[in-house]
Amino acid sequence: MSRSVRVVWDDALIAYDFGPGHPLAPVRVELTMALARELGVLDAVEVTGCAPATDDELALVHKRDYIEAVKRVSATGRPDLAHGLGTEDNPAFAGVHEASALITGASLAAARAVWTGEAEHAVNVAGGLHHAMAAAASGFCVYNDPAVAIGWLLAQGASRIAYVDVDVHHGDGVQAMFYDDPRVLTISLHESPRTLFPGTGFPEERGAEGTAVNVALPAGCGDSGWLRAFHAVVPPLLREFAPEILVTQHGCDSHALDPLAHLMLSLDGQRAAYAALHELAHETAGGRWVVTGGGGYELVQVVPRAWTHLIAEVSGHPLAPATATPQAWRRLVRERTGQTPPLSLTDGRDPEFSDFSAGYDPADPIDRAIMATRKAVFPFHGLDPLP
Numbered sequence: 001m002s003r004s005v006r007v008v009w010d011d012a013l014i015a016y017d018f019g020p021g022h023p024l025a026p027v028r029v030e031l032t033m034a035l036a037r038e039l040g041v042l043d044a045v046e047v048t049g050c051a052p053a054t055d056d057e058l059a060l061v062h063k064r065d066y067i068e069a070v071k072r073v074s075a076t077g078r079p080d081l082a083h084g085l086g087t088e089d090n091p092a093f094a095g096v097h098e099a100s101a102l103i104t105g106a107s108l109a110a111a112r113a114v115w116t117g118e119a120e121h122a123v124n125v126a127g128g129l130h131h132a133m134a135a136a137a138s139g140f141c142v143y144n145d146p147a148v149a150i151g152w153l154l155a156q157g158a159s160r161i162a163y164v165d166v167d168v169h170h171g172d173g174v175q176a177m178f179y180d181d182p183r184v185l186t187i188s189l190h191e192s193p194r195t196l197f198p199g200t201g202f203p204e205e206r207g208a209e210g211t212a213v214n215v216a217l218p219a220g221c222g223d224s225g226w227l228r229a230f231h232a233v234v235p236p237l238l239r240e241f242a243p244e245i246l247v248t249q250h251g252c253d254s255h256a257l258d259p260l261a262h263l264m265l266s267l268d269g270q271r272a273a274y275a276a277l278h279e280l281a282h283e284t285a286g287g288r289w290v291v292t293g294g295g296g297y298e299l300v301q302v303v304p305r306a307w308t309h310l311i312a313e314v315s316g317h318p319l320a321p322a323t324a325t326p327q328a329w330r331r332l333v334r335e336r337t338g339q340t341p342p343l344s345l346t347d348g349r350d351p352e353f354s355d356f357s358a359g360y361d362p363a364d365p366i367d368r369a370i371m372a373t374r375k376a377v378f379p380f381h382g383l384d385p386l387p
Contacts (some may be wrong), residue, residue: 060151084137128294162243167251170201210380223269232356251294321346
């Protein structure tokens with residue numbers, strides 16, 4: 001399906017490190033790239049490096065005084081609580097600007113490759129830091145790399161960009177930065193803000209002309225409900241919006257094992273979402289697809305397997321779910337984490353769902369969530385909220 005694929009990677013990307021015990025441990029991306037390499041996934045793509053985002057690039061969405069504040073913290077390691085740096089979620093550390101700018105530069109490199117036609121799809125698994133705000137760090141995120149990439153694409157002349165966020169947490173930073181910009185359609189599927197950080201992402205948050213779309217799913221939602229919601233909302237909106245380019249964020253913290261949230265997806269359900277977005281990139285955006293990672297805090301059992309599947313799907317050479325993890329990678333897991341590695345790339349699920357077009361059940365909390373979103377935004381796009 002895919003013609004050319006670029007994976008942006010530099011070993012220095014693991015320098016984005018808030019310290020021992022912090023949930024966003026860089027070993028998760030280190031193990032992802034190691035697993036993809038051992039399985040030959042990277043042989044089917046072009047792996048390229050990146051440069052840090054410049055101040056001017058960061059200023060496409062971030063305030064200049066915030067960038068200067070991050071630089072001061074970076075030079076001294078001292079907190080700046082007024083800008084969200086030095087909190088439990090976002091500890092201050094020396095080098096934070098350089099580490100954050102490099103992750104943003106990786107997403108910019110992916111966006112640039114797709115926009116110029118050097119690659120059809122491009123991936124930055126270290127990116128997806130979607131909570132950072134224009135003037136403050138938030139939720140483990142210092143610079144908002146997906147938003148900077150979108151801002152850069154708009155500056156190049158893009159007039160319709162769709163952003164789909166499947167992280168368990170609401171993509172609040174990206175939504176906020178483009179809330180009143182009808183050129184950017186932001187769609188976020190996440191656990192209900194009633195039960196999870198950041199407490200935003202209700203269906204009523206619909207932005208300019210219905211271009212902010214929020215699907216707030218109840219805690220406990222698993223593969224079948226999540227996929228039902230995805231297919232009831234995302235494909236019709238993308239088809240109607242017809243983006244020039246699709247940007248997606250793939251936080252895998254929707255998994256049942258994730259320690260910070262309460263959805264119950266399997267690795268196999270997440271893999272089905274990657275495949276669906278790949279199809280939609282070709283159907284609605286001419287194949288132009290920029291892909292980032294995101295959240296994910298089960299560092300061994302979930303993140304490396306999920307994002308190895310993601311890279312493989314983006315490459316056009318998806319891996320069989322029953323694929324065994326290589327012995328060399330299992331040894332690396334034990335050396336780096338002391339944990340027992342998974343033996344294969346599947347949770348043994350075969351996710352199926354009933355399409356929403358078959359009918360709406362008002363007694364079902366997932367259907368109620370779907371209908372709330374469709375009622376809030378579908379009319380803006382000339383779509384019927386009813387199945």
